[in-house]
Amino acid sequence: MKKIAIYGKGGIGKSTTTSNISAALSEKGYKVMQIGCDPKSDSTKTLMHGRKIPTVLDQMKEKGENIELEDLVFEASNGVLCVEAGGPTPGIGCAGRGIITAFEKLEDLGAYEKFKPDIVFYDVLGDVVCGGFAMPIRGGYADKVFIVTSGEMMAMYAASNIVSAINNFGKRGYAKYGGLILNSRNVENEVGLVSKLAEETNGSIISILPRDGIVQQAEDQNRTVIESFPKADMANCYRELAEQVINRL
Protein backbone atom coordinates (compact mmCIF):
# COMPACT_ATOMS: atom_id res chain seq x y z
CA MET A 1 0.00 0.00 0.00
CA LYS A 2 1.31 3.42 -0.97
CA LYS A 3 -0.05 6.61 0.45
CA ILE A 4 0.00 9.91 -1.39
CA ALA A 5 -0.95 13.38 -0.21
CA ILE A 6 -2.09 16.00 -2.67
CA TYR A 7 -1.71 19.58 -1.46
CA GLY A 8 -2.07 22.99 -3.11
CA LYS A 9 -3.73 26.36 -2.81
CA GLY A 10 -7.50 26.38 -2.30
CA GLY A 11 -9.39 26.32 -5.61
CA ILE A 12 -6.38 25.20 -7.65
CA GLY A 13 -8.06 21.95 -8.71
CA LYS A 14 -6.76 19.43 -6.18
CA SER A 15 -9.99 17.47 -5.84
CA THR A 16 -10.64 17.42 -9.58
CA THR A 17 -7.09 16.28 -10.24
CA THR A 18 -7.04 13.72 -7.42
CA SER A 19 -10.41 12.24 -8.42
CA ASN A 20 -9.27 11.88 -12.02
CA ILE A 21 -6.01 10.22 -10.94
CA SER A 22 -8.03 7.87 -8.70
CA ALA A 23 -10.37 7.07 -11.58
CA ALA A 24 -7.45 6.49 -13.97
CA LEU A 25 -5.70 4.15 -11.53
CA SER A 26 -8.90 2.30 -10.75
CA GLU A 27 -9.37 1.82 -14.50
CA LYS A 28 -5.91 0.20 -14.57
CA GLY A 29 -6.91 -2.27 -11.87
CA TYR A 30 -5.52 -0.60 -8.77
CA LYS A 31 -7.61 -0.59 -5.61
CA VAL A 32 -7.72 3.09 -4.72
CA MET A 33 -8.98 4.87 -1.61
CA GLN A 34 -9.47 8.64 -1.75
CA ILE A 35 -9.78 10.51 1.54
CA GLY A 36 -11.00 14.08 1.34
CA CYS A 37 -9.41 16.18 4.08
CA ASP A 38 -11.44 19.35 3.80
CA PRO A 39 -14.37 20.49 5.96
CA LYS A 40 -16.25 21.26 2.72
CA SER A 41 -16.23 17.49 2.16
CA ASP A 42 -16.52 17.67 -1.62
CA SER A 43 -13.35 15.83 -2.61
CA THR A 44 -15.10 12.67 -3.79
CA LYS A 45 -18.19 14.33 -5.26
CA THR A 46 -17.46 13.47 -8.89
CA LEU A 47 -16.37 9.93 -8.02
CA MET A 48 -19.68 9.44 -6.19
CA HIS A 49 -21.61 10.97 -9.11
CA GLY A 50 -22.79 13.94 -7.09
CA ARG A 51 -23.81 11.99 -4.02
CA LYS A 52 -22.61 13.73 -0.89
CA ILE A 53 -21.35 10.97 1.38
CA PRO A 54 -21.58 11.25 5.18
CA THR A 55 -18.33 12.44 6.70
CA VAL A 56 -16.28 10.63 9.35
CA LEU A 57 -16.80 13.45 11.84
CA ASP A 58 -20.56 13.67 11.25
CA GLN A 59 -20.90 9.93 11.67
CA MET A 60 -18.81 10.01 14.85
CA LYS A 61 -21.07 12.74 16.20
CA GLU A 62 -24.21 10.87 15.28
CA LYS A 63 -23.27 7.27 16.04
CA GLY A 64 -20.74 7.68 18.84
CA GLU A 65 -19.04 4.40 19.66
CA ASN A 66 -21.35 2.36 17.47
CA ILE A 67 -19.65 3.61 14.35
CA GLU A 68 -18.44 1.05 11.82
CA LEU A 69 -16.30 1.25 8.71
CA GLU A 70 -19.39 0.81 6.54
CA ASP A 71 -20.57 4.16 7.89
CA LEU A 72 -17.43 5.88 6.63
CA VAL A 73 -16.16 4.21 3.48
CA PHE A 74 -18.26 4.27 0.30
CA GLU A 75 -17.43 2.54 -2.94
CA ALA A 76 -17.89 4.55 -6.12
CA SER A 77 -19.21 2.83 -9.23
CA ASN A 78 -15.68 2.65 -10.62
CA GLY A 79 -14.47 0.87 -7.47
CA VAL A 80 -12.71 3.82 -5.82
CA LEU A 81 -13.23 3.76 -2.04
CA CYS A 82 -14.35 7.21 -0.97
CA VAL A 83 -14.02 8.81 2.45
CA GLU A 84 -14.64 12.39 3.56
CA ALA A 85 -13.03 13.41 6.85
CA GLY A 86 -15.41 16.34 7.21
CA GLY A 87 -15.12 19.21 9.64
CA PRO A 88 -16.90 21.58 11.98
CA THR A 89 -19.67 24.03 11.22
CA PRO A 90 -18.12 26.98 9.34
CA GLY A 91 -16.94 29.64 11.75
CA ILE A 92 -16.65 27.46 14.85
CA GLY A 93 -14.77 24.41 16.06
CA CYS A 94 -11.35 23.30 14.90
CA ALA A 95 -10.96 21.89 11.40
CA GLY A 96 -7.34 20.82 11.91
CA ARG A 97 -8.18 18.81 14.98
CA GLY A 98 -11.05 17.35 13.00
CA ILE A 99 -8.64 15.89 10.45
CA ILE A 100 -6.58 14.29 13.22
CA THR A 101 -9.67 12.79 14.86
CA ALA A 102 -10.99 11.46 11.55
CA PHE A 103 -7.63 9.87 10.72
CA GLU A 104 -7.40 8.29 14.15
CA LYS A 105 -10.90 6.86 13.79
CA LEU A 106 -10.10 5.31 10.41
CA GLU A 107 -7.03 3.72 11.93
CA ASP A 108 -8.84 2.55 15.07
CA LEU A 109 -11.41 0.82 12.90
CA GLY A 110 -8.69 -0.78 10.77
CA ALA A 111 -9.77 0.83 7.48
CA TYR A 112 -6.51 0.11 5.69
CA GLU A 113 -6.32 -3.47 6.93
CA LYS A 114 -9.90 -4.21 5.95
CA PHE A 115 -10.01 -2.66 2.48
CA LYS A 116 -6.34 -3.25 1.66
CA PRO A 117 -6.08 -0.47 -0.94
CA ASP A 118 -3.04 -0.42 -3.23
CA ILE A 119 -3.04 3.37 -3.25
CA VAL A 120 -4.46 5.87 -0.76
CA PHE A 121 -4.86 9.53 -1.75
CA TYR A 122 -5.24 12.25 0.85
CA ASP A 123 -6.78 15.27 -0.84
CA VAL A 124 -5.90 18.02 1.61
CA LEU A 125 -7.41 21.46 1.99
CA GLY A 126 -5.21 24.38 0.91
CA ASP A 127 -2.02 25.09 2.74
CA VAL A 128 -0.35 23.27 5.66
CA VAL A 129 -1.82 25.81 8.07
CA CYS A 130 -1.58 23.81 11.33
CA GLY A 131 -0.79 20.46 12.92
CA GLY A 132 -4.07 18.99 11.72
CA PHE A 133 -3.57 19.77 8.07
CA ALA A 134 0.01 18.48 8.33
CA MET A 135 -1.32 15.12 9.52
CA PRO A 136 -1.20 13.44 6.08
CA ILE A 137 2.51 14.27 5.85
CA ARG A 138 3.34 12.71 9.21
CA GLY A 139 4.75 9.29 10.08
CA GLY A 140 2.57 6.41 9.04
CA TYR A 141 0.63 8.45 6.53
CA ALA A 142 1.73 9.70 3.10
CA ASP A 143 4.89 8.37 1.52
CA LYS A 144 4.96 11.12 -1.10
CA VAL A 145 3.47 14.58 -1.37
CA PHE A 146 2.52 16.10 -4.71
CA ILE A 147 1.54 19.74 -4.99
CA VAL A 148 -0.95 21.08 -7.49
CA THR A 149 -0.10 24.59 -8.67
CA SER A 150 -0.60 26.98 -11.54
CA GLY A 151 1.71 29.80 -12.59
CA GLU A 152 -0.31 32.27 -10.52
CA MET A 153 1.70 33.96 -7.82
CA MET A 154 -0.47 32.90 -4.84
CA ALA A 155 -0.64 29.28 -5.97
CA MET A 156 3.15 29.15 -6.26
CA TYR A 157 3.53 30.91 -2.90
CA ALA A 158 1.32 28.28 -1.27
CA ALA A 159 3.28 25.50 -3.00
CA SER A 160 6.51 26.94 -1.66
CA ASN A 161 5.07 26.99 1.89
CA ILE A 162 3.98 23.39 1.58
CA VAL A 163 7.47 22.33 0.49
CA SER A 164 8.86 24.16 3.57
CA ALA A 165 6.52 22.15 5.79
CA ILE A 166 7.61 18.90 4.12
CA ASN A 167 11.27 19.84 4.58
CA ASN A 168 10.66 20.75 8.24
CA PHE A 169 9.34 17.26 8.80
CA GLY A 170 12.30 15.79 6.90
CA LYS A 171 14.26 15.47 10.17
CA ARG A 172 11.55 13.11 11.38
CA GLY A 173 11.79 10.88 8.32
CA TYR A 174 8.31 11.66 7.06
CA ALA A 175 6.77 12.00 3.59
CA LYS A 176 9.00 13.01 0.73
CA TYR A 177 8.28 15.77 -1.76
CA GLY A 178 7.18 14.06 -4.97
CA GLY A 179 6.95 17.08 -7.27
CA LEU A 180 4.62 19.65 -8.78
CA ILE A 181 1.52 19.07 -10.89
CA LEU A 182 1.02 22.09 -13.13
CA ASN A 183 -2.69 22.69 -13.55
CA SER A 184 -2.53 25.32 -16.27
CA ARG A 185 -4.44 28.56 -15.94
CA ASN A 186 -2.95 29.98 -19.13
CA VAL A 187 -0.82 32.51 -17.27
CA GLU A 188 1.88 34.03 -19.45
CA ASN A 189 5.10 31.97 -19.37
CA GLU A 190 3.36 29.57 -16.98
CA VAL A 191 5.67 26.61 -17.60
CA GLY A 192 8.72 28.83 -17.16
CA LEU A 193 7.44 30.24 -13.87
CA VAL A 194 6.54 26.86 -12.42
CA SER A 195 9.81 25.32 -13.68
CA LYS A 196 11.65 28.00 -11.72
CA LEU A 197 9.58 27.12 -8.64
CA ALA A 198 10.43 23.45 -9.15
CA GLU A 199 14.11 24.30 -9.35
CA GLU A 200 13.95 26.47 -6.21
CA THR A 201 12.20 23.72 -4.27
CA ASN A 202 14.55 20.96 -5.52
CA GLY A 203 11.63 19.30 -7.26
CA SER A 204 10.29 18.83 -10.73
CA ILE A 205 7.09 19.25 -12.70
CA ILE A 206 5.78 15.72 -12.98
CA SER A 207 2.98 16.59 -15.39
CA ILE A 208 1.42 19.56 -17.13
CA LEU A 209 -2.38 19.54 -17.32
CA PRO A 210 -3.69 21.85 -20.03
CA ARG A 211 -6.67 24.10 -19.42
CA ASP A 212 -9.59 22.36 -21.05
CA GLY A 213 -13.31 23.16 -20.86
CA ILE A 214 -14.10 19.45 -20.87
CA VAL A 215 -13.10 19.30 -17.20
CA GLN A 216 -15.92 21.68 -16.35
CA GLN A 217 -18.33 19.76 -18.57
CA ALA A 218 -17.52 16.55 -16.72
CA GLU A 219 -17.97 18.26 -13.36
CA ASP A 220 -21.34 19.58 -14.50
CA GLN A 221 -22.29 15.93 -15.03
CA ASN A 222 -20.91 15.07 -11.58
CA ARG A 223 -18.38 12.77 -13.17
CA THR A 224 -14.63 12.59 -13.58
CA VAL A 225 -13.27 13.27 -17.08
CA ILE A 226 -12.10 9.65 -17.13
CA GLU A 227 -15.71 8.49 -16.79
CA SER A 228 -17.53 11.14 -18.80
CA PHE A 229 -15.12 11.61 -21.68
CA PRO A 230 -12.83 8.58 -21.59
CA LYS A 231 -11.56 9.19 -25.11
CA ALA A 232 -10.86 12.89 -24.68
CA ASP A 233 -7.28 14.21 -24.77
CA MET A 234 -7.78 15.50 -21.24
CA ALA A 235 -8.62 12.00 -20.01
CA ASN A 236 -5.32 10.83 -21.46
CA CYS A 237 -3.55 13.68 -19.70
CA TYR A 238 -4.93 12.45 -16.39
CA ARG A 239 -3.96 8.87 -17.24
CA GLU A 240 -0.44 10.04 -17.99
CA LEU A 241 -0.34 11.97 -14.72
CA ALA A 242 -1.51 8.87 -12.84
CA GLU A 243 1.31 6.93 -14.49
CA GLN A 244 3.82 9.58 -13.43
CA VAL A 245 2.56 9.49 -9.85
CA ILE A 246 2.92 5.70 -9.74
CA ASN A 247 6.40 5.88 -11.26
CA ARG A 248 7.54 8.19 -8.48
CA LEU A 249 6.46 5.97 -5.58
Added chain:
Amino acid sequence: MSQLSRYLPPFSSDYSGICSSLFDLDGMVVIHDAHCCSMNYVNMDEPRWYGNKKPIFSSGLREIDAIMGDDDKLIRKIIKAYHELNPEFIAILGSPVPTIVGADMEGIAQELENELEIPVFGFSSTGLRYYNRGISDTMIKLIKRYAREGSKVDKNVNILGLNALDFSDNSNADDIREVLKSAGWKVSCSFMMGCSIPEIVNSPRAAVNVVVSQSGMDLAEYMEKTWGIPYVAFTPMGLNDNKKIFSMIEEACKEGKSRVIRSDDLYDGEILIIGEQLIANSIREVLASQYGVKGVTVGCLFGKDKRLATDFDIDFKSELQIARKLKENKYSIVIGDPLLKALVDKSQAKLFALPHVAVSSKLYWHQYPTFVGDEMENFIGEVSQTLKNILI
Protein backbone atom coordinates in the same frame (compact mmCIF):
# COMPACT_ATOMS: atom_id res chain seq x y z
CA MET B 1 -24.67 16.73 30.66
CA SER B 2 -24.93 12.97 31.13
CA GLN B 3 -21.14 12.92 31.56
CA LEU B 4 -21.27 15.33 34.49
CA SER B 5 -20.02 13.85 37.77
CA ARG B 6 -21.36 15.12 41.08
CA TYR B 7 -19.68 12.68 43.41
CA LEU B 8 -16.84 11.01 41.55
CA PRO B 9 -13.63 12.80 40.57
CA PRO B 10 -12.03 12.43 37.13
CA PHE B 11 -10.17 9.12 37.07
CA SER B 12 -6.44 8.89 36.43
CA SER B 13 -5.69 9.46 32.79
CA ASP B 14 -3.32 7.99 30.24
CA TYR B 15 -0.36 10.30 30.94
CA SER B 16 -0.48 9.32 34.63
CA GLY B 17 -0.46 5.68 33.59
CA ILE B 18 2.61 6.27 31.42
CA CYS B 19 4.48 8.20 34.13
CA SER B 20 3.64 5.59 36.72
CA SER B 21 4.78 2.77 34.43
CA LEU B 22 8.12 4.47 33.86
CA PHE B 23 8.63 5.33 37.53
CA ASP B 24 11.04 2.51 38.32
CA LEU B 25 13.24 3.02 35.26
CA ASP B 26 16.11 5.47 34.94
CA GLY B 27 14.54 7.63 32.31
CA MET B 28 13.53 11.25 32.08
CA VAL B 29 9.85 11.95 31.54
CA VAL B 30 8.53 15.21 30.12
CA ILE B 31 4.82 15.96 30.01
CA HIS B 32 4.05 18.55 27.34
CA ASP B 33 1.62 20.59 29.40
CA ALA B 34 1.13 23.83 31.28
CA HIS B 35 2.11 22.24 34.63
CA CYS B 36 -1.44 21.11 35.37
CA CYS B 37 -1.22 17.52 34.10
CA SER B 38 2.21 16.97 35.64
CA MET B 39 0.89 18.40 38.92
CA ASN B 40 -2.06 16.03 38.72
CA TYR B 41 0.29 13.11 38.36
CA VAL B 42 2.79 13.98 41.07
CA ASN B 43 0.25 15.35 43.56
CA MET B 44 -2.70 13.05 43.01
CA ASP B 45 -1.92 9.92 41.06
CA GLU B 46 1.44 8.56 42.17
CA PRO B 47 1.59 7.01 45.62
CA ARG B 48 5.36 6.56 45.29
CA TRP B 49 6.08 10.20 44.46
CA TYR B 50 6.62 11.46 48.01
CA GLY B 51 10.08 10.65 49.27
CA ASN B 52 11.38 9.86 45.81
CA LYS B 53 13.35 11.94 43.39
CA LYS B 54 12.29 11.18 39.85
CA PRO B 55 13.00 13.34 36.81
CA ILE B 56 9.44 13.94 35.70
CA PHE B 57 9.04 17.40 34.20
CA SER B 58 6.46 19.67 32.71
CA SER B 59 7.35 21.42 29.47
CA GLY B 60 5.68 24.59 30.80
CA LEU B 61 3.53 24.91 27.70
CA ARG B 62 2.10 28.43 27.28
CA GLU B 63 -0.63 29.81 25.03
CA ILE B 64 1.83 31.29 22.56
CA ASP B 65 3.73 27.96 22.30
CA ALA B 66 0.47 26.16 21.54
CA ILE B 67 -0.49 28.72 18.91
CA MET B 68 2.90 28.85 17.25
CA GLY B 69 3.63 25.12 17.55
CA ASP B 70 7.16 25.86 18.71
CA ASP B 71 8.51 22.30 18.81
CA ASP B 72 12.08 23.58 18.67
CA LYS B 73 11.68 25.30 22.04
CA LEU B 74 10.58 22.03 23.64
CA ILE B 75 13.39 20.14 21.93
CA ARG B 76 16.00 22.68 23.14
CA LYS B 77 14.72 22.44 26.72
CA ILE B 78 14.82 18.65 26.69
CA ILE B 79 18.33 18.57 25.24
CA LYS B 80 19.50 20.91 27.99
CA ALA B 81 17.91 18.75 30.70
CA TYR B 82 19.38 15.62 29.12
CA HIS B 83 22.92 16.99 29.35
CA GLU B 84 22.40 17.76 33.03
CA LEU B 85 20.79 14.46 34.00
CA ASN B 86 22.08 11.87 31.49
CA PRO B 87 19.01 9.62 31.68
CA GLU B 88 19.00 6.18 30.06
CA PHE B 89 16.05 7.20 27.89
CA ILE B 90 13.59 10.06 27.48
CA ALA B 91 9.82 9.90 27.22
CA ILE B 92 7.75 12.85 26.06
CA LEU B 93 4.03 12.74 26.69
CA GLY B 94 1.12 14.59 25.16
CA SER B 95 -1.68 16.14 27.20
CA PRO B 96 -4.99 17.78 26.23
CA VAL B 97 -3.59 21.01 24.75
CA PRO B 98 -0.99 19.35 22.49
CA THR B 99 -3.72 16.92 21.47
CA ILE B 100 -6.04 19.72 20.41
CA VAL B 101 -3.36 21.58 18.44
CA GLY B 102 -2.06 18.35 16.92
CA ALA B 103 1.45 18.32 18.41
CA ASP B 104 3.46 15.54 16.82
CA MET B 105 4.86 13.78 19.89
CA GLU B 106 6.27 10.82 17.94
CA GLY B 107 7.96 13.20 15.50
CA ILE B 108 9.48 15.31 18.27
CA ALA B 109 10.77 12.11 19.87
CA GLN B 110 12.34 11.04 16.58
CA GLU B 111 14.14 14.38 16.24
CA LEU B 112 15.46 14.11 19.79
CA GLU B 113 16.58 10.54 19.24
CA ASN B 114 18.46 11.55 16.10
CA GLU B 115 20.18 14.32 18.05
CA LEU B 116 20.92 12.56 21.34
CA GLU B 117 21.39 8.98 20.12
CA ILE B 118 19.53 7.48 23.10
CA PRO B 119 16.04 5.95 23.01
CA VAL B 120 13.38 8.65 23.02
CA PHE B 121 9.75 7.58 23.28
CA GLY B 122 6.98 9.86 22.03
CA PHE B 123 3.55 9.19 23.52
CA SER B 124 0.44 10.67 21.94
CA SER B 125 -1.28 10.66 25.30
CA THR B 126 -4.32 12.89 25.37
CA GLY B 127 -5.46 13.08 28.98
CA LEU B 128 -8.81 11.96 27.64
CA ARG B 129 -8.26 8.22 27.99
CA TYR B 130 -7.91 6.19 31.17
CA TYR B 131 -4.63 5.35 32.87
CA ASN B 132 -4.81 1.70 31.77
CA ARG B 133 -4.38 2.73 28.13
CA GLY B 134 -1.24 4.67 29.08
CA ILE B 135 0.21 1.70 30.97
CA SER B 136 -0.58 -0.61 28.07
CA ASP B 137 0.99 1.73 25.48
CA THR B 138 4.11 2.12 27.61
CA MET B 139 4.69 -1.59 28.08
CA ILE B 140 4.24 -2.26 24.38
CA LYS B 141 6.59 0.55 23.36
CA LEU B 142 9.26 -0.66 25.79
CA ILE B 143 9.02 -4.28 24.74
CA LYS B 144 9.13 -3.40 21.04
CA ARG B 145 12.24 -1.33 21.66
CA TYR B 146 14.19 -3.45 24.11
CA ALA B 147 13.05 -7.08 24.13
CA ARG B 148 15.27 -9.71 22.51
CA GLU B 149 14.17 -13.23 21.73
CA GLY B 150 16.10 -15.97 23.48
CA SER B 151 15.73 -19.59 24.43
CA LYS B 152 12.87 -20.23 26.84
CA VAL B 153 13.72 -20.57 30.52
CA ASP B 154 11.66 -23.17 32.31
CA LYS B 155 9.63 -22.08 35.33
CA ASN B 156 10.01 -18.40 34.48
CA VAL B 157 7.04 -16.05 34.32
CA ASN B 158 6.53 -12.36 33.59
CA ILE B 159 3.92 -10.37 35.47
CA LEU B 160 2.03 -7.99 33.20
CA GLY B 161 0.02 -4.99 34.32
CA LEU B 162 1.38 -4.51 37.83
CA ASN B 163 1.06 -0.78 38.48
CA ALA B 164 0.76 1.67 41.35
CA LEU B 165 -2.58 3.06 40.19
CA ASP B 166 -4.27 -0.32 40.61
CA PHE B 167 -2.09 -1.84 43.34
CA SER B 168 -0.82 1.25 45.25
CA ASP B 169 2.59 1.20 46.92
CA ASN B 170 1.89 -1.13 49.83
CA SER B 171 3.14 -4.70 49.72
CA ASN B 172 0.86 -5.77 46.85
CA ALA B 173 3.56 -5.87 44.17
CA ASP B 174 5.98 -7.79 46.42
CA ASP B 175 3.22 -10.12 47.59
CA ILE B 176 2.24 -11.05 44.03
CA ARG B 177 5.85 -11.77 43.11
CA GLU B 178 6.28 -13.71 46.35
CA VAL B 179 3.20 -15.87 45.87
CA LEU B 180 4.49 -16.91 42.45
CA LYS B 181 7.95 -17.60 43.83
CA SER B 182 6.48 -19.70 46.62
CA ALA B 183 4.99 -21.96 43.97
CA GLY B 184 8.39 -22.41 42.36
CA TRP B 185 8.10 -19.78 39.64
CA LYS B 186 10.86 -17.27 39.03
CA VAL B 187 9.69 -13.83 37.97
CA SER B 188 11.64 -12.70 34.91
CA CYS B 189 10.13 -9.28 34.54
CA SER B 190 7.50 -7.59 36.64
CA PHE B 191 5.92 -5.12 34.18
CA MET B 192 5.86 -2.29 35.43
CA MET B 193 6.61 -2.28 39.18
CA GLY B 194 10.06 -3.32 40.26
CA CYS B 195 11.34 -3.97 36.77
CA SER B 196 14.47 -2.92 34.94
CA ILE B 197 15.44 -2.56 31.30
CA PRO B 198 17.68 -5.71 31.33
CA GLU B 199 14.64 -7.63 32.62
CA ILE B 200 12.52 -6.23 29.79
CA VAL B 201 15.25 -7.29 27.34
CA ASN B 202 15.05 -10.89 28.57
CA SER B 203 11.29 -11.04 29.12
CA PRO B 204 10.55 -13.00 25.89
CA ARG B 205 12.37 -15.95 27.46
CA ALA B 206 9.63 -16.50 30.04
CA ALA B 207 7.46 -19.60 29.73
CA VAL B 208 4.18 -17.92 30.75
CA ASN B 209 2.85 -14.40 31.32
CA VAL B 210 0.62 -13.74 34.32
CA VAL B 211 -1.68 -10.80 33.61
CA VAL B 212 -2.78 -9.07 36.81
CA SER B 213 -4.73 -6.07 35.48
CA GLN B 214 -6.54 -5.31 32.25
CA SER B 215 -3.72 -2.94 31.26
CA GLY B 216 -1.58 -6.04 30.72
CA MET B 217 -3.88 -7.70 28.19
CA ASP B 218 -2.60 -6.05 25.01
CA LEU B 219 1.00 -6.82 25.93
CA ALA B 220 0.01 -10.41 26.74
CA GLU B 221 -1.54 -10.80 23.30
CA TYR B 222 1.45 -9.13 21.63
CA MET B 223 3.90 -11.48 23.40
CA GLU B 224 1.74 -14.49 22.57
CA LYS B 225 1.64 -13.51 18.90
CA THR B 226 5.32 -12.55 18.69
CA TRP B 227 7.02 -15.18 20.84
CA GLY B 228 4.32 -17.75 21.47
CA ILE B 229 4.15 -17.09 25.21
CA PRO B 230 0.75 -18.09 26.61
CA TYR B 231 -0.83 -15.99 29.32
CA VAL B 232 -3.00 -16.55 32.36
CA ALA B 233 -5.23 -13.62 33.32
CA PHE B 234 -5.88 -13.51 37.05
CA THR B 235 -4.90 -11.27 39.96
CA PRO B 236 -3.63 -13.36 42.88
CA MET B 237 -6.25 -12.77 45.55
CA GLY B 238 -6.84 -13.92 49.11
CA LEU B 239 -5.31 -17.08 50.50
CA ASN B 240 -6.63 -20.27 49.01
CA ASP B 241 -7.67 -19.41 45.51
CA ASN B 242 -4.08 -18.84 44.41
CA LYS B 243 -3.58 -22.58 44.17
CA LYS B 244 -5.83 -22.47 41.15
CA ILE B 245 -3.59 -19.96 39.43
CA PHE B 246 -0.56 -22.20 39.95
CA SER B 247 -2.23 -25.12 38.22
CA MET B 248 -3.48 -22.83 35.44
CA ILE B 249 0.05 -21.54 34.87
CA GLU B 250 1.33 -25.11 34.73
CA GLU B 251 -1.37 -26.04 32.23
CA ALA B 252 -0.82 -22.94 30.11
CA CYS B 253 2.87 -23.73 30.04
CA LYS B 254 2.30 -27.37 29.11
CA GLU B 255 -0.32 -26.76 26.45
CA GLY B 256 0.93 -23.37 25.20
CA LYS B 257 -2.61 -22.08 25.46
CA SER B 258 -3.73 -18.87 27.16
CA ARG B 259 -6.38 -18.78 29.87
CA VAL B 260 -8.67 -16.28 31.50
CA ILE B 261 -9.62 -17.69 34.90
CA ARG B 262 -13.37 -17.51 35.27
CA SER B 263 -15.90 -19.87 36.85
CA ASP B 264 -18.81 -21.27 34.90
CA ASP B 265 -22.43 -20.49 35.75
CA LEU B 266 -21.81 -16.90 36.84
CA TYR B 267 -24.88 -14.73 36.63
CA ASP B 268 -26.06 -11.16 37.17
CA GLY B 269 -27.09 -11.59 40.79
CA GLU B 270 -26.85 -9.83 44.10
CA ILE B 271 -23.33 -8.38 44.09
CA LEU B 272 -21.90 -5.62 41.93
CA ILE B 273 -18.16 -4.99 41.93
CA ILE B 274 -17.39 -1.55 40.49
CA GLY B 275 -13.80 -1.03 39.46
CA GLU B 276 -10.97 -2.45 37.38
CA GLN B 277 -12.06 -5.42 35.32
CA LEU B 278 -9.42 -8.04 36.09
CA ILE B 279 -9.06 -7.28 39.80
CA ALA B 280 -12.86 -7.34 40.08
CA ASN B 281 -12.94 -10.60 38.07
CA SER B 282 -10.53 -12.15 40.53
CA ILE B 283 -12.58 -11.11 43.58
CA ARG B 284 -15.60 -12.59 41.82
CA GLU B 285 -13.67 -15.77 41.24
CA VAL B 286 -12.82 -16.15 44.93
CA LEU B 287 -16.47 -15.51 45.82
CA ALA B 288 -17.56 -18.15 43.33
CA SER B 289 -15.00 -20.85 43.99
CA GLN B 290 -14.50 -20.43 47.76
CA TYR B 291 -17.96 -19.39 48.85
CA GLY B 292 -20.22 -20.58 46.05
CA VAL B 293 -21.45 -17.02 45.41
CA LYS B 294 -21.91 -16.82 41.66
CA GLY B 295 -24.34 -13.93 41.24
CA VAL B 296 -21.65 -11.31 40.80
CA THR B 297 -21.51 -8.62 38.14
CA VAL B 298 -18.49 -6.48 37.35
CA GLY B 299 -19.18 -2.81 36.62
CA CYS B 300 -16.15 -1.71 34.63
CA LEU B 301 -15.08 1.84 35.39
CA PHE B 302 -12.21 1.97 32.92
CA GLY B 303 -13.66 0.23 29.89
CA LYS B 304 -15.13 -3.24 29.48
CA ASP B 305 -12.56 -5.61 28.08
CA LYS B 306 -14.39 -8.22 26.04
CA ARG B 307 -11.49 -10.63 26.50
CA LEU B 308 -12.13 -10.66 30.24
CA ALA B 309 -15.77 -9.75 30.79
CA THR B 310 -18.92 -11.80 30.97
CA ASP B 311 -21.81 -10.76 28.74
CA PHE B 312 -23.66 -9.27 31.68
CA ASP B 313 -20.77 -7.18 33.01
CA ILE B 314 -21.51 -3.49 32.70
CA ASP B 315 -19.42 -0.85 30.94
CA PHE B 316 -20.01 2.21 33.13
CA LYS B 317 -19.41 5.34 31.10
CA SER B 318 -20.77 7.93 33.49
CA GLU B 319 -21.70 8.56 37.07
CA LEU B 320 -25.31 8.94 35.96
CA GLN B 321 -25.26 5.41 34.54
CA ILE B 322 -23.94 4.04 37.86
CA ALA B 323 -26.58 6.01 39.79
CA ARG B 324 -29.38 4.71 37.58
CA LYS B 325 -28.16 1.13 37.83
CA LEU B 326 -27.98 1.30 41.62
CA LYS B 327 -31.42 2.86 41.86
CA GLU B 328 -32.86 -0.27 40.26
CA ASN B 329 -32.10 -1.84 43.67
CA LYS B 330 -31.09 -5.06 42.00
CA TYR B 331 -27.87 -5.43 43.99
CA SER B 332 -27.68 -6.07 47.72
CA ILE B 333 -23.95 -5.51 47.93
CA VAL B 334 -21.61 -3.19 46.05
CA ILE B 335 -17.85 -3.51 46.28
CA GLY B 336 -15.95 -0.44 45.17
CA ASP B 337 -14.03 2.68 46.01
CA PRO B 338 -15.21 4.58 49.13
CA LEU B 339 -16.11 7.56 46.94
CA LEU B 340 -18.99 5.49 45.55
CA LYS B 341 -20.68 5.71 48.96
CA ALA B 342 -22.77 8.75 48.06
CA LEU B 343 -24.21 6.86 45.09
CA VAL B 344 -24.63 3.52 46.86
CA ASP B 345 -26.38 5.21 49.79
CA LYS B 346 -29.15 6.29 47.43
CA SER B 347 -29.95 2.60 46.87
CA GLN B 348 -30.70 -0.30 49.21
CA ALA B 349 -27.26 -1.81 48.66
CA LYS B 350 -24.49 -1.97 51.21
CA LEU B 351 -21.05 -0.74 50.16
CA PHE B 352 -17.92 -2.75 50.91
CA ALA B 353 -15.21 -0.16 50.49
CA LEU B 354 -12.20 -1.15 48.40
CA PRO B 355 -10.01 1.89 47.67
CA HIS B 356 -8.63 2.38 44.19
CA VAL B 357 -5.86 4.93 43.54
CA ALA B 358 -7.08 5.67 40.03
CA VAL B 359 -10.43 6.73 41.52
CA SER B 360 -9.85 8.34 44.90
CA SER B 361 -6.15 9.16 44.61
CA LYS B 362 -4.44 9.97 47.91
CA LEU B 363 -7.65 10.02 49.95
CA TYR B 364 -7.42 6.35 50.79
CA TRP B 365 -4.15 5.08 49.42
CA HIS B 366 -2.78 4.51 52.90
CA GLN B 367 -5.75 2.24 53.61
CA TYR B 368 -5.14 0.18 50.51
CA PRO B 369 -5.91 -3.51 50.90
CA THR B 370 -3.29 -6.19 50.45
CA PHE B 371 -4.68 -8.50 47.82
CA VAL B 372 -2.73 -11.63 48.71
CA GLY B 373 -3.33 -13.02 52.18
CA ASP B 374 -5.64 -12.72 55.15
CA GLU B 375 -6.88 -9.18 54.62
CA MET B 376 -8.52 -9.85 51.28
CA GLU B 377 -9.58 -13.36 52.28
CA ASN B 378 -11.38 -11.91 55.29
CA PHE B 379 -12.85 -9.07 53.22
CA ILE B 380 -14.30 -11.49 50.68
CA GLY B 381 -15.47 -13.81 53.46
CA GLU B 382 -17.28 -10.92 55.09
CA VAL B 383 -18.95 -10.02 51.80
CA SER B 384 -20.13 -13.61 51.45
CA GLN B 385 -21.38 -13.78 55.04
CA THR B 386 -23.24 -10.47 54.70
CA LEU B 387 -24.91 -11.70 51.55
CA LYS B 388 -26.01 -14.88 53.33
CA ASN B 389 -27.47 -12.80 56.16
CA ILE B 390 -29.33 -10.61 53.69
CA LEU B 391 -30.73 -13.58 51.82
CA ILE B 392 -31.95 -15.40 54.93
